Amino acid sequence: MKTRRGPSLTLRLTLLFALASALVLFLLGLLIGHAVEKHFEEQDMELLSGKMELVRHILEKSNGPWPNESLTHQLDDALTGHHGLAVSILATDGRTYYSNDANAFSPDLLKTKPSESGRPLKWTAGNGVSMRGIAASYATADARTPITIGIATEISHHEHFMHSFRQTLWSFMAAAAAVMGMLGWFVARRGLSPLQTIKRRAAEITANSLDTRLPTEAIPRELAELTDTLNGMLSRLEESFQRLSDFSSDLAHELRTPVSNLLTQTQVILSKNRTVDEYRDVLASNAEEFERLSRMISDMLFLAKADNQQIIPNRERVDLAEEARSLMEYYEILAETKRLRLSISGNGIVTGDRLMLRRAISNLLSNAVQHTPDDGSVTIRIHDDAPGEVRLIIENSGETIPAEHLERLFDRFYRADSSRHRTTEGAGLGLAITRSIIRAHGGDIHVSSAGRVTRFALLIPT
């Protein structure tokens, strides 16, 4: 199945990086452009307000009625040498007292009456020249005719400068953004190189090399957690895999011996004519062996189901003492042949599967009876004093089991005493089954062995 993948991390990081730098550069460009423009505006403003003062001064000094020759002269004189400076003096009724460049003004400037502190207006004059100007009201001495003074200066040279400045600025910015993007790509690749290492290592792992671990040295902290998690997963996989493979080989081994016995025996008998009794003997012995194999297969199936959480116990009231007593009655027959003392004490009621719990206890009891030396004792004690839990303890006398065997006792096919004869011991699945049953009931099982007493403790939730 082909899965849709997201874009590569490098590409994503590169794009994000490029986008972020482009944004920053763009804002920076706007700021610079604005600052330069502001600077020009202030420069113009200084010029314009200076001239405004001058015009006011001249107006104050000259006598009306306006317009007159003298005022025109004075103003012309004052304004000479200032290229591109336009001045208009208008009466409110629309009459022009003075104007050195009638085309230069935008009618808006002179109609509205911006305060002197207000920002200058900017416009394009009739002849296509960019202008900036201010306007102010002026009250004459007699205060009869308020007049408006407009002063404007040509700013085309500023505009030209700004235009080329912006062009240069933006092309620089664009180039910078491109460079940043490339740097971003490089950085992302560098930064992600540990991922490549991990990927390469992970690609090498197969079922045969589950002991490989992802590199943890020189891995950035953010990835260290990931690699630790993955390594943990590998460890668990390795363990399960190992157990599975041990189990398969154990199983094969356990099956090989009886099957090979059966085969040899059958072939030997077939190689010659035998008496009926001889045939019967062999067939009977085969039948016994087959029965054992069949039991082993059933047990294996039970365990396989338990592994897959397919064992779902019934929930019924189970009187542990009653079940244990009934099982003891069964094993008493064996116990008597070894002169073992069997005893039981305590009481406990749990909710669970009666048949399964019986089987669990039976396996332990059978185990205990078989491993207790003659004249020994097997004791069952049931404690129900802890809330929500009943403890069933089976103790038997006999040799102390070394600690290294204890923890493996519940493993399938594990036999602490390898010299013990196979037929009397069963397949070595009993304790594994007991544990599976108890766990399926949400309980647990522990074993301890000290001072020539071996003790199994079942903890079963009530």
Add this chain to the structure above:
Amino acid sequence: MERALKILIVEDEPKTGAYLKQGLSEAGFVVDLADNGTDGLHQALTEAYDLTVLDVMLPGMDGWQVLQGIRRAGKEMPVLFLTARDQVEDRVKGLELGADDYLVKPFAFSELLARIRTLLRRGNKSKEADFLRAADLELDLLRRRVTRAGKRIDLTAKEFALLELLLRRQGEVLPRSLIASQVWDMNFDSDTNVIEVAIKRLRIKIDEGFETKLIRTVRGMGYVLEVAD
């Protein structure tokens, strides 16, 4: 001589089918074998059988369908089904559909035989006798007493139950697993030789000192109580 009982086996695995047929024929039954579900159902409905042994996994029509067909036609004969799948749901399903018993493969032939006899006996329950007898052995069910040749034999409760089982099913080979489950309520396989020991003890009490031995071991099969001819 009563009429031979007829059994239908529906089993698709040829080897299993052949051995079941041979085994049951030799046990005194008249046996027919069908190797698929469709034929099996047809035969079950057209001929009179006392019991059907039905495999669950069958070509054509599975065991469940055959069983349903049999019950839908109103046939009440006991049906024992064989399943390779040891699933609780399977058993429940089979029993719900009207099967009378089930066995999980692999099973011991003696176990199958014992179960078949139990099912067949269920139908004609005569009045429970107060005494069970074999040769000069007598078991008094009311007074819980056993005598042989008039001599009182002391048995424990379990020994009494064991002997009762053997007597009730005289001449049948009883597998260990059946004895364990009937006498000790041990419904799972156990690797121990408890039954062997129990039988040995019972035999000492019942047979020792008498010329006719009643309890016999059939190697690889189980135990039988019978009066030798």
